[in-house]
Amino acid sequence: MSSNFNNKDLNIYVLIKQVPDTRSKAGVNADGTIDRAKAGKMLNPFDAFAMEAALNAKAMGGPNSRITAVTMGPPPAVDILYQALGHGIDNTCILSDRKLAASDTLATAYALSMTLKYLFKRDGNPDLVFCGLQTTDGDTAQVGPEICERLDLTQVTYVEDFKIENNIVHARKVIEGGAMEVEAQLPALLTVANSYKKLKFKTLRGAKFVQEVKRSEKLQKEFLEVVDLAQVGADDAQCGLAGSPTIVSMTWKIGTVGGNCKMHQGKSALELVSEVLSAESNLVKEFLKV
């Protein structure tokens, strides 16, 4: 089936990140600040789309195509690598090092670029690197393009859909006021928008495999590589706080602007809605569709 696309074996990478889980109230302080130690953790939602893209790309490649998921973070972040293995990602790698603390986007992109370079050198040149469009904790969308600049990969951001044919990526991407279809040469880095296909559920086989890996140190060595900055040959001065050109110089709480919210006290939905609509009857009538 994959031969329909007429592609070579594709060497694919997907960059993923563990972020605080803000869907639950755990770790959210009364004043609205977040206690990161207490907050739950989850796979960055955008990265689920990137993972689905990587799996679909593999299906379009030659029979020996493979995917490596790469993350950077403290040791517990291996949770998302197990998740990746469960979804059928072939190999995983975590860059973990205390010196990475307080990295901004430039320092993060440097550390990830060095990790990718180390993997490329050992496992062969890349064809595709997928990233989520952005993370939900930083919201910058900068790391993907910054890696492109460092590794000179062809850059396509905001990808909504794509196929690979004759070793060319045909992608549809979001642009201002519309969409654009582009043809991009390999090797390419694609940042995947959340309008792409949703990540399919884990297979039973994948779930069983994760359990096996969790039980076996031997399998962990094979499928879950842990590296530090020295191993990937990164310069400490370009990492973490030292390698970050920006700092947060101060933060301040936002007071309650207005603070005049009229809290309605009606006993039922009917009463509550009728209180609000009568208080704003002029406004409501002005825009009412007749």
Next chain:
Amino acid sequence: MAGEVLIVAEQIHGVIAKVTLELLGEGRKLADKLGSPLSCFILGHNMDSQIQRVIEAGADKIYIADHPELAEYKTLPYRRVILDELDTWKTPPHTLLMGSTTTGRDLAPRIAAYFQTGLTADTIELDIGPYEHKAGTDKSKIGYFPECLYANRPSFGESLKARILGPWKDPQMATIRPGVFQLPAKVEKDQASVEIKKIAVNLKEEDFRVKIAKILREESTKVDISEADVIVAGGFGLGSQEGFKLLEELASCFNNAVVGASRKAVDVGWISYPYQVGQTGKTVRPKLYIACGISGALQHRVGMQKSDCIIAINKDPDAPIFSFATHGIVGDIYQVIPEMIKQVKALNRQTVSV
């Protein structure tokens, strides 16, 4: 003397984007504080007719690159032209600003990574001010910096605003969402007093690794929530994608009304990105904003707090949205919204019969 304040313009079909004019307006204030010129890079093809608009928005210097290959934005050719030009400057720009659009977010990180400088995304306030770096692991960063670019943005999911700065290396960069700053008043200026310079365009073969096959602009322009009078917005509190059908039904009762969404609802895929309101979505100022199951985190609030009237419905009485909405209803969306649809439709019948 501090370097120039540089705005990299964005254009669609040869027309300078509104966000560029907004940035020129704000950039003017920064340039005046620094005593530096306000500059603008215009890349495109046959863009001469746009020069006057950029001058009227306050630019002192205009750098223009004209080439057929620059007519539509493409990462590598734009990157090449901008970096080639900046590499010839003896003093780099002090500040470099771009819109936080699909274009700005694609290009600005390339420029930042090339110069290995800082870049603050989705900034909501800019200023120039001093900063003293007293201690730290890196001694080379210690010092007093009288003129830093202050870029303020909400910090992640929190009710905190953070000031981000990086005075150690110029250009100090930031991207800003469209609609965050006001359009500047027209500046009366003689075109002869403005320095206009042509930028050389020397593209290389490797700059053509991405080819445009097709541009589909009309089809998604239907959604522009920033122009709506009434927005019925849903958040994670809706609990499912189905909730948006209910919001659409309520929106359909009003003229010029659309549904909107918080980032969490977009992140989980219940609704697509063009509907997103907030720091990383659209900034809106409708007459009526109905927030359903939206907690009101700062990142959402900065995109809608200028709405004339905000009706908030949330089952959590402590939700931050109740600190700045006009009307608050503590209750279940699935009871309140159907009731609201019913009552609004009844109002409609009254209006018709009168």
